[in-house]
Amino acid sequence: MASRYQHVADDLRRLITTGALSVGERLPAEQELASRYKVSTPTLRNALEVLQSEGLVEKRHGSGNFIRRPGQRITYANDRHEARQSPVAGAAVSVSLETALVEADAQLSLLLAVRAGSPLAEYAFISHQGTSPRSLARVYVPHAVARLGVPEVNDSPWGDSVRQLLSGAGVRVTATTERVTARFPTAWEAHTLHISTRAPVLAVERTSTDASDRVVEAALLVLPGDRTEALFTKRSVTQELEAAG
Known part of the structure; x- marks a missing residue:
């Protein structure tokens, strides 16, 4: 009943x-x-x-x-330069950026392999469609890796412009690892994304390393479960060899 x-x-x-x-x-x-x-x-x-x-x-x-308009979905792809948002009728999608200097807490210390309290640059990207928040991405770069300026805000809500700043500073990313989990949002995440604390989210923990396996960037992404899909593409060995050539 x-x-x-x-x-x-x-x-x-x-x-x-x-x-x-x-x-x-x-x-x-x-x-x-x-x-x-x-x-x-x-x-x-x-x-x-x-x-x-x-x-x-x-x-x-x-x-x-x-x-809320039904059917608004955002696609998160494992290839950073192919991450994209599915076309949706209605208001255009915009991305805002806030920057801050923070100290590594226990979670970020473990994620970035730095001492707790180490200075980090934080870049918080929030995408909106109209007044509706669609995704939250917080990207962190240790000062010991590079001291970057403010990146340009583009159409990507995943912090790709921070990767471009790293490249400009001579920091080359050679590998990226992403861990995807489903969970309930924190009170702050729910408030930021205009969702209930009992509405599941897709949480992505991303770390990028250079040729020496040093972590040069980490990101924490939170995507509302009702408007998100994850797309994972694996190229064949032949395709990878062709791309490398």
Whole structure:
């Protein structure tokens, strides 16, 4: 037997899929919706979290819950220069960048093979479609590797422009390792991406090394699970030899 929050989610989903609620429309306040469905506010929030995890509703902190355009997906490819976003009708995708000087915490110390407290340049890329965040990428470069300037912001949300700065500084990346996991977002990640803390995300931990196996760059990527697909391509030995030639 379906629970009360599932009944509420089913009815709101019906209103969204039939067009009774339009894309971009703001839902009534949670207390008003709870009163309308004769449920408690926590029950109503559980129903909204179901719809958020399905990508039908987006919670904008401080503004409320909005109907989100369905089918917006972003493709993460294992080839950095082929990573791309699937074409989506509607507002254009934009990428913003914030930079900071940080110290390596325990996680970054292990990831970058540096001492805890070592100075790092942090580059935070956030992609949006309209007002809707689509991905978060934080790229780190140890000062011991290179002291880089501010990269140009291009169409790539994965921090490819940091790789270009490294190349310009004479740092050559020879290998990249990516570890992909599914998990729930932290409170900060959920707030940044306008998703529920119970909406699964695709987390990518990326490290790049030079010819001496020194880690020269690391990145932490967080992609909402309801709007992301991962694409992994492996070239044959013949293709690799042709590319090398």
